Amino acid sequence: MTYELYYWDDIPGRGEFVRLVLEETGAPYREMGKGKAGTKAIMDYLGDNSGPYPPFAPPFLKDGELIVSHVANILDYLGPKHGLAPTDEQERIFAKGLQLTLADFVAEAHDTHHPLGIDDYYEDQKAEAKKRSEAFIESRIPKFLGYFEKVIVKNPTENGFVVGDSLTTIDLSLFHVVDGLRYAFPRATSDLDKRYPKVMALHKKVGARPNIATYLASDRRLDFNESDVFRHYSELDQDPA
Template identity: 65%
Template sequence: MSFELYYWDGIQGRGEFVRLALEEAAADYIDVARRPDGMAAMMKLLKSRTEPHIPFAPPFLKDGDLIVSHVANILFYLGPKLGLAPKNEPLRFIANGLQLTITDFVAEVHDTHHPLSTNLYYEDQKEAAKQRAADFITHRIPKFMGHFERVLAQNPQGNKHTVGRGLTYVDLSLFQIVEGLRYAFPRATKDIGKRYPALVALHDAIEQRPNIEKYLTSERRLDFNESGIFRHYPELDQDA
């Protein structure tokens, strides 16, 4: 039976971290909301008064009757099934911890353009966004990227992967982080290859994996745009 991924159509957004894992593993999955009537099916589940376990928001994954919500939780669940989690069980909690740091970072990326409210347009909170984005570039990018660089450097199995000796969903998510930051903040990320060499080398290695390459050039991979998490507003970008 296919996995069913539920996420908003039209953006990469948070769903993309799940898609990259499914695509790398060439898993059998349906991107429900991109199908005819898919949005209606997603809204029906979100609003259901009879489902025993309702998700708070997309993305969520349906595997048979089980609905798993939140990116890190979906990846924790899928990782072993897709061969993208460490075999060693304690290391799975290390991978999950890393994925949750990525989750926090993604929320901060979102808040650079929506610091006051998700119910207001960007244009109506632009001044606050400028302050938050400046702080993000000065303090938060170095803090998070520096952390992941250090994680790679201290991995006892070598700096080609974040956890253990093999590819995991965490590596795939970090690829997406580098992609997204470069799209949203081209000035701030100009030198990231020099500053975070192991992280950018990991990004480059992921980009060349056959299934990822195939996915990135397919129609299934949407372009970044100004409705997603990573948005390019030149007025929020600056040299690091």
């Protein structure tokens, strides 16, 4: 069965967390949000005339007739199905909590450029975005990445993955968050190797996996841009905390 991925055209966005899992597994999938027809297809699912299980927002995934929406929920669906989730109960539950913590981190990364709300332009909240970015760089990046560094160090298997002894969706998601942070804040993240060596070693390891490396080199991998969650505005960047 070919998965159908519904996500906004032309941005990696939150859809990227799903794409990385699908690419790693090699599962066939189709991007349903491309072009005008794709946008209309998404809007039809979100609209009043949709079925009894309308998503709140993209990304959402269809597996046959089944609809799954919200990143962490999609990954909790795909992970166990494709061997990208721990089988031990405590590890599986821990990994699910980590996925939610990463979702919170991503939401905070978004708020750096839209602290007053998403309905107003960035240009109308630049001063506030600068303040929020300062706090994000000085306090939140260290808190979140420091936490994941600690979790990798504490992993009893000591093999460099976040949870358990093999790759899970959380490793793929953390890979993308690091990429996004480096795109948005190249100055502030210039010393991540020094501060979070385990996180960065994992990042390198994930990027070198055959299916992921092939994907990253393909035109299916979209560039970050300023319509996305992770945006680069040089005025929001600063030297490391």
